[in-house]
Every structure is written in C-alpha cells, then in structure tokens.
Amino acid sequence: MASTVIGAGITVEGEITTDEDVVVAGTVRGKLTAKESVTIEHGATVEADIAGASLIVAGSLTGNVTASERVDLQSGARVIGNVKAARVTIADGAQFKGNVDMDI
C-alpha cells in the first residue's frame, strides 16, 4: 500500500520528497514532502516539517505540518509544532503543543 516505508531501525537525515504514500516507523530528521498520505507510526520519531495530503500521527513528531486534506493525531501521539489543515482531529490521549490553523 504504502510505497515508501522508513522502517523501524532506519534513520533518514535530510529531505524526503515523494509522490507516494509514506509510512514512517523509524526516524526522520529534516523535511518530508509528500503528495499523498503520510503516516507516522507508533514508536517513530520525526523531527521534520511535513507537507502532504493527509497526515496520521501515532508516534512522536516535532515540526510544522501542512496538509491539504486532514491531520489526525491518534492516541499515543506526541506532537510539538503548528498544524495547518482543512480538518484536524486530536484523539483522546494524544499529546499536542502548537497552533492549529483550520483555514477558516
């Protein structure tokens, strides 16, 4: 399903650009730009600005997020940064510190 997977145990330092879905279970530092969905799984560590269509976070994220569709912070997620998207959900149990801009 996901075309690009940064698995657990993999660290990417730099810039990732893709037209596909991205699943991060490892570590990403830098910048992540996708045209489709981005999933940050439980246990993943991301220190990057993220741009994508949709973002699902269950892991740890530090950085600003811009999504053209939606951002979902799931239970167990830990997010520090500003989130900009048309739709944003924050599940019970998610930790979040930052601004939310829902394009009103």
Added chain:
Amino acid sequence: MAANVSIIGRTTRIRGRVTGDVDLEVQGFVDGEIAVGGDVTIDAQGMVGASVRGRRVVVHGAVKGDLLGEEAVVLEDGARVVGDVRAPRVAIAPGALVRGFVETGEGAGAPAKTARALQPAARPIAAPVRVAPPAAQAHAAPPAPPAKPAERVAQAAPAHATGGNNVPAAPGPRRPPPPVIPALKKAKGQIAKKKER
C-alpha cells in the same frame, strides 16, 4: 506491520543520509550516503548518488559512489556502478556495468575506511607482479639472451643468431648488424662512394 521492510519508493527522492540496522530497499532516488546494518537492495529503477554500505548489497539499478558490503556485493544484470566495490565476496553478473576499483576477500568489506583500505591492498598486489619479472629475468639471464636474439633473428637472418649471442662476449671484430639491414649497407656504400668520388 509494514515497518519490517524499509522501502524508498519509486517516486521518492531523499537528499541526505539513510542509516539504520535493518534491511533497506531503494526503488527511488537517494542522493546521499546509505549505511545500514542489514541488506541493501537497489532496484532496477533505483538510483543512489553516494556510497552504499550494508551487510549484503544487491544492485539492479544505478549507483554513483562506493559500494561496501560486509558480506557481499552483488551487481546484477542492468546494474550501473561508478565507484569502488569492496566486499569479502563480489559478484558481477553479465550485463552489469562497473567503472571503479574492485576488491574482494577478507578485510575488503569490514574495515570500510575507503582510501586507506584501498592503498595497502593495492600495493601488495602490484608489488609481487613487478617483483616477479625481474626475478625471472635474473634466473634466466644466462640462457635468456636467445630470447631477445630470437626476435632479432626473426627480423633478420637466422644464421646470425650465434653472432647475436657473441655480441656481449666479443664486441669488436664481428658485427652482424651491418648485414642485417641491407638498406643501410647500400646507403653507407653510396655515401662511401660519394665520399670516394
């Protein structure tokens, strides 16, 4: 679940380092160093613009940089590699293109410190090759002259082969070279005649 295998997808472009302890598959483009503890597979569509290091590195695509395998490096058909290849075992399949230094054997993969690993290995290899011919010549020195004269003989008359051997021993009186090249002889004769005239 999907996290067991790490894949850099076909349209994915990474500028930067990729490190880790697990396997990695590159279908897209990585412009930066890859260094993982697991196996690295670079697909036919995959491209890497810097060095790649892994336990076992299998290349179907393109790499511009050094390849270093702790166990093996396998360059499959369609692989294009510009850079040095080092691993205990290196396989280059028919159809794979390589431009660079290739080193196999123990110590080729693990040390990994590129240039220093290369030079000590290269010198011992080069040295015996250079040493061997002089030794062979030294041993063969007494009987060897026939080899060189043989070449001369082939060009000139066989009868003077013995004369060729005598050249170092008796330099003065007999000079086989003059008869060897008639043109010079004629020229000398003509010159001599002109001088005489």
